[in-house]
Amino acid sequence: MEASRPLDSLNESRGKRVIIELKNGKQFVGVLKAFDIHINTVLEEVDEMENGEIKRKLGDVFIRGDTIILISPQ
Amino acid sequence: MEASRPLDSLNESRGKRVIIELKNGKQFVGVLKAFDIHINTVLEEVDEMENGEIKRKLGDVFIRGDTIILISPQ
Amino acid sequence: MEASRPLDSLNESRGKRVIIELKNGKQFVGVLKAFDIHINTVLEEVDEMENGEIKRKLGDVFIRGDTIILISPQ
Amino acid sequence: MEASRPLDSLNESRGKRVIIELKNGKQFVGVLKAFDIHINTVLEEVDEMENGEIKRKLGDVFIRGDTIILISPQ
Amino acid sequence: MEASRPLDSLNESRGKRVIIELKNGKQFVGVLKAFDIHINTVLEEVDEMENGEIKRKLGDVFIRGDTIILISPQ
Amino acid sequence: MEASRPLDSLNESRGKRVIIELKNGKQFVGVLKAFDIHINTVLEEVDEMENGEIKRKLGDVFIRGDTIILISPQ
Amino acid sequence: MEASRPLDSLNESRGKRVIIELKNGKQFVGVLKAFDIHINTVLEEVDEMENGEIKRKLGDVFIRGDTIILISPQ
Numbered sequence: 001m002e003a004s005r006p007l008d009s010l011n012e013s014r015g016k017r018v019i020i021e022l023k024n025g026k027q028f029v030g031v032l033k034a035f036d037i038h039i040n041t042v043l044e045e046v047d048e049m050e051n052g053e054i055k056r057k058l059g060d061v062f063i064r065g066d067t068i069i070l071i072s073p074q
Numbered sequence: 075m076e077a078s079r080p081l082d083s084l085n086e087s088r089g090k091r092v093i094i095e096l097k098n099g100k101q102f103v104g105v106l107k108a109f110d111i112h113i114n115t116v117l118e119e120v121d122e123m124e125n126g127e128i129k130r131k132l133g134d135v136f137i138r139g140d141t142i143i144l145i146s147p148q
Numbered sequence: 149m150e151a152s153r154p155l156d157s158l159n160e161s162r163g164k165r166v167i168i169e170l171k172n173g174k175q176f177v178g179v180l181k182a183f184d185i186h187i188n189t190v191l192e193e194v195d196e197m198e199n200g201e202i203k204r205k206l207g208d209v210f211i212r213g214d215t216i217i218l219i220s221p222q
Numbered sequence: 223m224e225a226s227r228p229l230d231s232l233n234e235s236r237g238k239r240v241i242i243e244l245k246n247g248k249q250f251v252g253v254l255k256a257f258d259i260h261i262n263t264v265l266e267e268v269d270e271m272e273n274g275e276i277k278r279k280l281g282d283v284f285i286r287g288d289t290i291i292l293i294s295p296q
Numbered sequence: 297m298e299a300s301r302p303l304d305s306l307n308e309s310r311g312k313r314v315i316i317e318l319k320n321g322k323q324f325v326g327v328l329k330a331f332d333i334h335i336n337t338v339l340e341e342v343d344e345m346e347n348g349e350i351k352r353k354l355g356d357v358f359i360r361g362d363t364i365i366l367i368s369p370q
Numbered sequence: 371m372e373a374s375r376p377l378d379s380l381n382e383s384r385g386k387r388v389i390i391e392l393k394n395g396k397q398f399v400g401v402l403k404a405f406d407i408h409i410n411t412v413l414e415e416v417d418e419m420e421n422g423e424i425k426r427k428l429g430d431v432f433i434r435g436d437t438i439i440l441i442s443p444q
Numbered sequence: 445m446e447a448s449r450p451l452d453s454l455n456e457s458r459g460k461r462v463i464i465e466l467k468n469g470k471q472f473v474g475v476l477k478a479f480d481i482h483i484n485t486v487l488e489e490v491d492e493m494e495n496g497e498i499k500r501k502l503g504d505v506f507i508r509g510d511t512i513i514l515i516s517p518q
Binding site: 374375376377378379380383393409435436438439440441442443 | 458466468470477478479480484485486490502503504505506507508510511
Binding site: 226227228229230231232235245261287288290291292293294295 | 310318320322329330331332336337338342354355356357358359360362363
């Protein structure tokens with residue numbers, strides 16, 4: 001029943017590779033390390049993607065929650 | 075009388091297939107698994123739609139509530 | 149005197165046909181079933197309108213309040 | 223001294239004809255029936271104006287406060 | 297020391313002629329009658345300015361705080 | 371250790387000349403007189419800058435915090 | 445387990461060189477001196493970057509949190 005709450009569902013993706021899409025159109029793929037109730041999120045081993053190709057490699061990335069549109073496990 | 079509150083109405087769509095339209099014009103169709111008071115939403119078996127056709131298939135998707143315009147059962 | 153508060157005025161439209169205009173320019177006409185203090189709103193028997201013509205028919209629609217500009221009884 | 227607070231000043235326009243300008247450039251003229259602390263507002267006998275001419279006549283209109291730029295008695 | 301808080305500084309302009317610039321680029325000049333913690337503001341004897349010239353004369357104007365960029369005594 | 375909090379760092383600039391950049395691209399240079407937790411800010415002896423040149427001289431300016439991108443001592 | 449919260453992860457970058465990307469597309473590289481729960485941030489020894497080159501050198505910079513998209517250690 002926990003999983004009937006969105007953050008519980010999101011928690012099931014912790015430690016797994018997810019794609020995050022931002023309001024400005026950017027896409028980041030990385031391991032979901034942490035998030036909070038504002039959906040502030042930390043990804044590890046991050047690839048910034050563009051048209052399905054890696055545009056830039058980043059280590060850890062803190063993303064401010066209010067810029068996020070969606071998070072989906074890969 | 076519960077259904078006189080918007081979130082109670084929305085709750086009647088839980089487990090059913092819904093369309094969600096976002097502020098950036100994107101449309102997602104999937105099974106409504108979870109939502110909270112911010113309208114943060116989790117869909118399962120998601121199709122991203124464009125002009126009535128499936129653009130991309132996704133598994134589970136967490137959508138941040140403040141990007142959502144509307145949710146309608148299919 | 150209740151009606152001197154906007155939500156009380158809005159409540160007088162419950163069960164009646166209203167037009168809702170959104171920040172993105174979209175217009176929806178339907179029966180006002182429910183709303184809350186955030187102006188999250190549920191319409192029934194919804195027509196999406198464009199230039200005075202029906203663009204799309206929807207059943208129930210949950211509209212997130214922060215996308216709404218105005219609500220007016222038809 | 224009440225009038226040294228903006229909502230008290232606004233209250234002096236209750237029952238009078240006001241112009242409301244919205245962030246999207248729209249202008250509505252009508253009788254100020256109600257408002258709340260979010261500046262959610264209800265106008266009666268509303269004319270939507272464009273370039274000084276009436277574009278559309280509406281009865282009552284509920285306007286969500288966060289779309290409003292200014293309110294001025296006519 | 298009061299004046300070390302922005303609203304105390306702003307209060308020193310009460311009753312004086314100020315210019316208010318809005319996020320949409322509009323400029324209003326008038327006497328600062330009232331403001332609150334949201335910077336909702338009431339001006340009296342208002343001139344809407346454009347390129348240094350008066351575009352429109354208004355009496356009292358209530359301006360919603362979240363549309364304001366700056367307020368400066370004339 | 372106070373300085374490990376952003377507002378404490380900002381406080382070290384009080385009474386000094388700073389540049390403030392706004393979301394609309396405008397730049398203001400002046401003496402930082404006051405700010406609050408919303409980053410509502412008052413500058414004194416203000417120059418509005420454009421391309422490194424003074425565009426307009428203002429006395430005191432109250433800037434609403436939510437329009438500010440950054441503040442940097444000159 | 446602390447590091448399972450985004451702000452704890454971010455705290456591990458304190459005193460290190462990070463890149464901050466803003467909603468308006470600007471990039472700043474500097475030493476992360478301080479941040480708070482709003483992600484208001486202070487950087488030291490700041491370079492504003494454009495297309496991988498230094499556009500402007502700044503000393504300390506206070507950045508308002510709501511303008512930030514991401515923070516990543518360099």
